[in-house]
Amino acid sequence: MKRFFTLYLTLFLIISVKSLTAQVTFPINGVADPREQGTVIINANIHQDSKTVCSGCMLLIEKGKIKAIGKQLNIPEGMVSVDLKGHHIYPSFIEIYSNYGLSEGAEASRPAGGRGRVVQYDSNRKGAYGWNDALKTDYNAFENFTIEAKQASDLRKLGFGTVSTHKMDGMSRGTAAAIMLGEEKDNLEILKNQTAHHLSFNKGSSTQNYPSSLAGGIALLRQTYLDARWYQQQGIKEQTNLTLEAWNKVQALPQIFEVSDKQEMLRAAAIAKENSSKYIFVGVNDAYQKLDEIKKTGSSLIVNLNFPEAYDVESPFDALQVSLADMLHWEWAPWNPGKLVKAGIPIAITLHGLKDKKDFMKKIRQALESGLDEADAIHALTAAPAQMLGIFDQVGSLHPGKWANFIVTKGPVFEEKSSILQNYIRGNAFVISEDPAQLAPGTYDLISAGMSRILEVKKTDKGTEVSILVDTSSIKVTYQQTGQQISMHWSEANQPLQQIYALEVENGFKGQIQSGQEAWSAVEAKLKAAQEPTPEKISDKVPATEPMVLRQPFNGYGWTTQPGQETVLIRNATVWTNTKDGIITETDVLIEAGKIKRIGKNLSASGAILVDGSNKHLTAGIIDEHSHIALSRGVNEGTQASTAEVRMGDVINAEDVNIYRQLAGGVTAVQLLHGSANPVGGQAQLIKLRWGWLPEEMKFEGADPFIKFALGENVKQSNFGDGFNIRFPQSRMGVEQVYQDLFTRAKEYETLKKSGKPYRVDLETETILEILNSKRYISCHSYVQSEINMLMKVANTFGFKVNTFTHILEGYKVADKMHEHGAGASSFSDWWAYKMEVKDAIPYNGLLLQEQGVVVAFNSDDAEMARRLNQEAGKAVMYGGMSEEDAWKLVTLNPAKLLHVDKRVGSVEVGKDADIVLWSANPLSIYAKAEKTYVDGRLLFDREQDELKRTEIAKERERLIRKMIQLKKGGNKTQGVRPQREHHYHCDDILDEMTQYKD
């Protein structure tokens, strides 16, 4: 007959042995009970690794390790034999990203944030550690690990045998340890003390203020690499720093970095590259969107299986809340693992991120249906993580000398009907599921003393159903079977309850029946007619179809094909040249290879795309000197008076839809500024609005570097609430001293640097030094005349110039002084009365400054207003009557001058970049609309194309919503909609972005 005899009985035996393995150095209470006779497994299909299968083979286990695998092995006498009768064996899975056995130290709770909170500037950790609590490099999982039976059991049930565990807390999380999932002694379960150093962009339980932004977090990591090098060479002679000491030690280990998306991954990869390190990444669920770029980093990925469920979008108002990007990601996400493998990027698979770990197999199958090969899945769960962790010599495949860590499955492991029967850890079996033995379907003669019935056994979707056939009706029988043990009961009309306990035998069962709690008698069932297996129902699942169209950026307004640099002839337009030629009518402009090639009357160019500019106005693209769009996770570091080390260029979010929206307002370049929460903010980044290109590619190449300074109410935290009154400075008096101090220290730093003596490379001071040496320029948030005057005096003292005062709403009061100093002004057109320091702001500010010879620009500091900067320039005509030509320069040529890029952009001149806009009317008028916006000669916004995009978005949304509704109808799980979160940063946003991931 069947399978179970040998199997079940032997297994129970082995399990009872498991905790008796002797452990050297520990005293024995009682009699020594060594049982190391070894086990031989026979009749198994042994998947030694993802490619090699030994069918009908034997596997010999001795002292927890694999001794031999083969068709015919010489089995020494006295071994326990287990017959697997054709079941499959796989190396058990390895969870590379776990916090198993460290639960006590998992995410610590954080004090509540919000307006009233007390701000903590310094570390509150006792001991000789580094300055920042987000770095917990000295933590070692192996020192803190202890077996947690429940967690171990849950992992074993899913097929895992080994994990690498670490404390998921902080930006540097210390080291992970490889742990086997047995339940003997902690000493025996640790496979390797240190497998990896873990990092993230999440400061975890640290309550310290810094870093509060992603840009700050990146700066912290970059500085830590420098500090560690300094410590090794010099610092160690002067002091002890356990964090840096640990940092240096863990560099030899694999570095595993958790991120929240592809852009973050590329940012982290840049840190690695800068420091000759390499990271393995986890959390790049959207890797499929940027495979080439990811491949180029040479990184391996640990992929999550948290593919989103379909959204519940039955109500149209709910559907509105889900973006096309989220819906498309839902469709693409299961393809992520397969796409990565096909792209040649090494992957391991983790459970991490799965809300319900029990979905593991389901999600794996989803990935298999979505382009992942079975062998690759096995590899990604076994050899790949083992290799990444440096434990492949011990686990990860089934070969002699490795630990006997494997799973026994009923069929090929990932098949829906398969199941994991046992999980062996060091040669000891844990039973995962009983072999679901069931009576074979068919009809049976059920016979006992004084009774004869027909028993029918049917296989249905719900399992095995048993009934008694009496005449034409059938009576349902409650039936249970475990192994060969069967119990069943039923009652017929007006008859007593019948209960059977029986054991399965060939073609039936034999046992005892009790009728009506009285008579006991023998009972026997014999197969009368076997039921023909019915053909399987075709699954009503929506088949996984490979999504083909990948938008860049990944949202409705992204490109399916990126626009190229065309040759375009715009004819018969009114051209606002911003040169001595002024505004010229009925003029043609030819652009080619990204540049303005010719300007004139009646131009022709063969092969050029012709654009009719009649009754239209052609201008240079708008440049926004003060913008906070297109930034990821925070605009303000702002946690210290100076954060000059922070770079906005590190956190460009190339996928912010506001880039596209601003192109629609005729904007072609913006300066991404740090916020204004501290006197010295971060380094600025000038970008062109190259919608659809990578963050790095958006940077305005060759532009001079800038930095944000800030004065007044924000830096003295006047409007931030009562928790914000301890950081220096709290007054305009203190602000000056911050600068005096920084520049003085920078000078001293320079002296030391030049002396040739060893010194600690300090990113912050290096930046300040650049300012002193006029290699970096200031854009300073400022309002009132006293502070403007002050900063110019400080600059004079230290021998540099303040390049730009931004906002500068009282600039008109000191316009002459600004002119004398050589400072420019980047102002609002008409804002005032929103806080005390703008009570004297006037809309004539730009005009007065300009009249004193100051270069004046109008900026937005606001994602919405930025798309109407042309109208803001128009207000300069309205208030005081600036000429239209000069007013237009406020948002084009003048900001280009302030940013030192006026040789490239800002006017319509031959040889300049083809960053130009075609307007429907006088661009200063409220009625003007940007119809076409070119950046580098690429048509990145076109109002007609935009209409098509909307139709396309609607069509795609309809398709996906229909698909989701269909799935829901089919009984599939859905998730409630989550309203989209879109951050529009302003100068004074001080949200702590480093304590949580965006999802």
Add this chain to the structure above:
Amino acid sequence: MYKIYIAIIFCFFITPSFAQNQFLLEGGKYHIGNGSTIENAFLLISEGKISYIGTQRPAIDASTQVISCAGKQIYPGFIALGSTVGLVEIEAVRATVDNREVGIFNPNVRSLVAFDAESQIIPTIRSNGILMAQSIPSGGVIPGTSSVFNMDGWNWEDAVFQEDIAIHLNWPERVMFTGWWAEPGGIQKNEQYLKQVAEIKVFFDQAAAYRQNKQIIEKNLKLESMKAIWSGSKRLYIHANLGNAMMDAITFAESYGIKPVIVGGKESWIVADFLAEKKIDVILRATHELPSRQDEAIDQPFRTPSVLHAKGVRFALSMEGAWKQRNLPFQAGQAIGFGLPYDAALSSITGNAAAIAGIGDRVGTLEKGKTATLFVSEGDALDMLGNQVIRAFIDGRDIDLDNKHKALYRKYKAKYDAEK
């Protein structure tokens, strides 16, 4: 010369106008505010009213001041609905903020008595043509009662044009924005929505019962003030933005026999048919806004007015705040660029705005018998390239168009000129 300027400007105040003389506006283009224009017309102001408008020159007496408006454009005074003019002077300075009260249901709280007629903001907005404003309380579920003011007056009694016109109800939103201004949080689905609606219902049920009850012994100020929304002397302004929230809110109000005004209406373009069928007036909040969602048309907020117009929904354009109101005309202008006819745009801040505020019979258009609240602009007042207000009248009074900004401009211009 320089010193004289300083003396004048050091205490810069604008004196409200005294006399209601007779004025004749001669020539120019007259935007009536009801959808029509008259070219080369005459407009006579006497006793604070428009006593004549037409193309025939009316007879005038010797005391009538004649103002030549040839080549100019004449508009009804713009009306800023839903503002905080007079209630908030400097947003970040708590001492100057008077538009919020403690408590959830405060229908009895009135903006009227907190209105600062001396606000320095007022002269800066009326010099752009905004001659009237509704100043509203905010915060809580029912923040209070609002009034409409002239942008000219010695005190609130003097400045108020129509007192206590509306009770405001902040309808619970189905999604909530978390965080505070410096630390904006995420958006969450409001799980409490139904509970919050139920709480409002309890309040309205009690108010409705209180109104019928003839044996009230203990007077309840909150419920007392609610009576007016049934008697008709105050309208119910429900602030709601999401499409389904608006539908819920309107249905709610109708169940009490009240026809509400919707304030906000961000998604009114989605439910425009519903609004049109129920003849609901909408006061649109700032259309100089980003789309609500990533997929939404990039210019949806600019287009929404034209959608409402096309569907026959009567609406006014508005924005929050005080100082920003000077940009109200440009919000109307923006909508023109996105499909709204000029006259409809103008009406949304004049005639229709007045009608929605319940004062349309007295003001809002350049029609005979209406209050003479109007101004003369050099050009198109809805475009920054044309908005140059050269004369303005409120209740027929000739208004000083100077303001703090112009004064500071003159002061520093004089300084630099003197230094030349």
